[in-house]
Amino acid sequence: MKRSRDFLSGTLYLVATPIGNLSDISSRVKETLSSVDFIASEDTRTTEKILAYLGIHKPMIACHEHNEQEASNQIINLLKEHKNVALTSDAGYPAISDPGAILVRRCIEENVKVSVIPGPNAALNALAGSNIDTSHFYFHGFLNSNPSVRKKELADLKSYKMTLIFYESPHRIKKTLNDLYSIFGNRKITLARELTKMFEEYIYGTLEELASIDETSIKGEMVLVVEGNKEELVIDDNIILEEAKNLSNSYSLKDIAKILSDKYNLKKNYVYDLLLKKGDF
Ligand code: SAM
Numbered sequence: 001m002k003r004s005r006d007f008l009s010g011t012l013y014l015v016a017t018p019i020g021n022l023s024d025i026s027s028r029v030k031e032t033l034s035s036v037d038f039i040a041s042e043d044t045r046t047t048e049k050i051l052a053y054l055g056i057h058k059p060m061i062a063c064h065e066h067n068e069q070e071a072s073n074q075i076i077n078l079l080k081e082h083k084n085v086a087l088t089s090d091a092g093y094p095a096i097s098d099p100g101a102i103l104v105r106r107c108i109e110e111n112v113k114v115s116v117i118p119g120p121n122a123a124l125n126a127l128a129g130s131n132i133d134t135s136h137f138y139f140h141g142f143l144n145s146n147p148s149v150r151k152k153e154l155a156d157l158k159s160y161k162m163t164l165i166f167y168e169s170p171h172r173i174k175k176t177l178n179d180l181y182s183i184f185g186n187r188k189i190t191l192a193r194e195l196t197k198m199f200e201e202y203i204y205g206t207l208e209e210l211a212s213i214d215e216t217s218i219k220g221e222m223v224l225v226v227e228g229n230k231e232e233l234v235i236d237d238n239i240i241l242e243e244a245k246n247l248s249n250s251y252s253l254k255d256i257a258k259i260l261s262d263k264y265n266l267k268k269n270y271v272y273d274l275l276l277k278k279g280d281f
Contacts (some may be wrong), residue, residue, distance in 0.1 A: 002111065009112040010037070010079040012099060013086045016093045016119025020197035022053055024120050030054050032117050037083040040075055042099050046090045057157050063087060066097050072106045079112045092121045097141040097167055122163045126192035126223035129202055133228070136162035143168070143176060148209070150176070154183040157264050161265060166224040171220060174215045181211040181225060188227040192221040235264045237274055244279050 013032050018024040033039060033056050034221040040063040063077060064083035075085050082252065087094045087103060093116075096102030107114050123139050138160055143150045157164060168176050180189070189210050191203040198222065203210065207226070240260055247256045257272035264271075 002108065002115055006137075007111045007113045009083045009110075009130045010011050010082045012075065012079055012103065012107050013115050013117050014085065014104070015086045015088050015095045015117045017047070017050055017088050017091060019120045019122050019125070019195055019250075021120075022050070025050070025054065025241050026117075026119060029117055029119055030056075033058070034211045036086040038078060040071065040085055040086045040087045040103075042089040042094070049154060050088070054265055055153050061085075063099055063103065065099050068102045072103045072179055075103060075110055076106055076110050080108065081112070085164055090167060093119070096121060096123070104276065106162040107259065120196060122167065122192075122195055122221070122223050125195045126190070126225050127163065127165055128162075129192060130190035130192055130225035131202075131204055132188055136228075137165060138162050138228075141167050147175070147179075156180050158184055161228040161230075163228050164226045166226070168222055168224055170219055170222065173218060176224070177207070177211045177213070180224070181207040184226070184229075187230070190225045191218060191222055192225065193218060193222040195223070229265070232265055236264070237278070238273070240264070241275060241279055242265075242269060244275050245257075248279075248281065253279075 010133075015029055015032055017029070028158060033051065036058065038061055039047060039051070039058045040061040042064050042118070044060045044062055047060065061071060061075060063075065066189040078085055087100055089098035089100060096106055104114055108125060117226070124147060127134055127137055138157075140157065143153055143166060184207060186206050186208045189207050191210060192201075193203075194200045197220075203213070203218070244256050245259060247259065251259065253272070253275055257268050257275060260266070261268040
């Protein structure tokens with residue numbers, strides 16, 4: 001176990017930046033970018049635009065997907081010399097479908113402090129406005145660009161009951177919507193595009209409807225929020241009773257009812273009553 005309060009170093013600040021609207025920069029983001037010694041960034045030109053907007057000048061370090069390992073060495077050396085460093089990505093949170101996770105891992109290995117300065121994130125923005133269940137969700141980020149790997153990924157996700165969130169690019173969106181419909185069947189989906197920008201739009205519909213949408217009407221950056229699996233599996237009571245028997249040495253009747261109702265997407269009371277009437281309890 002390690003506790004960050006015991007680390008003696010400068011701090012790496014992961015600074016979330018706007019996903020399309022410069023007015024979303026908070027005072028804390030501004031204060032942090034003004035106070036650090038260096039700013040590491042996925043694309044120095046993109047970050048320089050934000051810095052110019054804020055009137056800040058700092059030495060920059062490039063830290064992108066092709067050099068994150070080497071850049072991490074340089075950044076960790078600075079942090080160990082008690083310099084403070086901010087890391088930004090092109091948009092939203094570093095380390096979320098963007099470079100940063102390798103650097104964070106290296107920092108913790110080397111007992112270097114990490115702090116996150118909050119701000120916009122495309123997935124959470126889309127989820128909050130999606131009108132799809134927000135109580136439990138799974139963030140997938142980008143699906144694989146290889147069509148057969150993507151289909152396998154979706155087949156593995158088909159049984160998930162929680163809301164699913166995907167990032168997608170406009171040139172692959174049509175294929176992804178088709179794959180989602182053919183693999184998941186019909187479900188609710190919200191396509192959230194151009195969030196925080198002038199042409200922000202939420203499209204609330206079904207996979208069937210979105211699979212046939214006019215592609216030219218959904219340009220820009222987008223997030224897909226897809227309803228989880230709501231199908232009730234038709235499952236033989238004997239299978240449930242057999243599994244319950246295997247669990248009975250380790251769990252209470254109530255816990256077994258919960259485990260199996262979650263597993264098979266059944267009502268907990270139904271499983272509980274079945275076990276009470278026909279199980280060996
Ligand atoms: N780090 C970012 C975050 O915290 O949200 C995500 C970066 S990822 C490389 C870029 C993807 O995020 C885009 O392809 C799109 O799926 C989504 N995205 C970013 N900005 C968006 C916006 N303004 N509206 C909708 N989706 C956006």
